[in-house]
Amino acid sequence: MPLPLYLLAVAVFAMGTSEFMLAGLVPDIASDLDVSVGTAGTLTSAFAAGMIVGAPLVAALARDWPVRGSLLAFVATFAAAHAVGAVTTSFPVLFASRVVAALANAGFLAVALTAAAALVPPDRKGRALAVLLSGTTVATVAGVPAGAALGALSGWRATFWAVAVLCLPAALGVVRGLPARLAGADTAGRPALRAELAQLKRPRLALVMLLGALVNAATFASFTFLAPVVTDTAGLGDLWIPAALVLFGAGSFLGVTLAGRLSDRRPHLVVAVGGPSALIGWPALALLADRPPALLALVFVLGALSFALGGTLITRVLYEAAGAPTMAGSYATAALNAGAAVGPLAAGATLGGPAGELGPLWTSGFLVLVTLLVAYPLRAALTGGRADEALR
Structure with missing residues (x-):
C-alpha cells in the first residue's frame, strides 16, 4: 500500500480519538461548565449529526478543490x-466547536476515502x-484510553489540546506525503454534481449504504454502553472498563485488517461468515456477561466481527x-455515522426495560438480524462482481 495512505490514517487516528473520547470526559465537562450531565452528553449527538450532514455537504463544496x-x-x-474548545468557558461555544470539528472530520x-481509492488500482479499494x-x-485501542487517562490527570481541556497537537504531524503528512494531483481523482471528465447525487437513486447503492449503517448501529449500540456491563x-472494577475497550479496539483492528484482504474479491465470504457469527455473538455476550473471562473474550471477537463486516460493506459502497x-x-461516511448515531439511541431506549444494562447487547443482535x-x-451485489440483478 502507498505511504500516503498511512499518513492519512494518522489524521483519521486523531479524529477518531476525538470522536470517541467524550465518553470519559462528559462528567468533568458538565461540572466545569456548570451544566447537567445530560446537557453535556449532547456534545456527542452534535458531533454525530455534524458528521452525517457534513459528509455530503462538505464533499460537494470541496469537489472543485x-x-x-x-x-x-x-x-x-x-x-x-479543538483549540477553541480547550479554552472556552461557554458551553454553547464548546457545542459549536464540536459541530465545526464534525464538519471538518x-x-x-x-x-x-476518495483519495485512498485513487491511490491504488481499482481492484484494491478494500485494502x-x-x-x-x-x-x-487504533484510536479505540490507544487514543481513547490515553485521552481518558490524560483527562483524569490534567482535566478535560488537556485532552482537547492533545488532539489539536496530534493534528500537526497529520497535517505534515498530508503536505509531504500526498502528490499535488492524484491521477484517479482528476476532475477532468468527471460527472456533474447532479449526476453524482443521482447515483443515490440506484437501489443497490442505497441498500448497501443501509447495510453499512445497520452494522455500524449494531456496533455502537453496545460499544457506547459497554462500561456498565x-x-x-x-462485577469488575472501573479499571477494567478501559481494558475492555482496548480489547474491543484490538479486535476491530484485526477484523478490519483481515477483511481488507477479502473485501475486494470475496466480500460475500466475509458477510456469510461474519454476519451469522455476530448474530450468535451478541446474544451470547448478553447471556455470559456475568462471567468475566467469557465477557472479555467475546468483546474481542465481536470487535473483530463488527469491523470486518462494517469495513467490507463500506467498501461495497465505494464500488x-x-x-x-x-x-x-x-x-460511505454518511452511512457509517448514521449507524453511529442511531445505534446508541436505540440501545439507550432499552436501558429502562427488563434487560437493564444488557438491553444494548440484545439490540445489537437484533440489528445484525x-x-x-x-x-x-x-447477495448478488456482495459477490464482488458486476451482476445486473433486479436491484441494479
Missing part, C-alpha cells in the same frame, strides 16, 4: 476547533479502506458509487 489542499484545510479546521474522511480505517481502530453485570467519483467517500434479512436479496 485540489485534494491535498482540501485535506490540509480540513485538518487545520479540526485542530482550530466528515469532509476529511469523505475526501480521504486501501482497511488501511484508512485502521486509524479509527463490565462493572455492574460482570457501487463508482459513478460518483467525488461523492462516493461522503456516501435485520442486516442479514436485508442483505439476502442483495
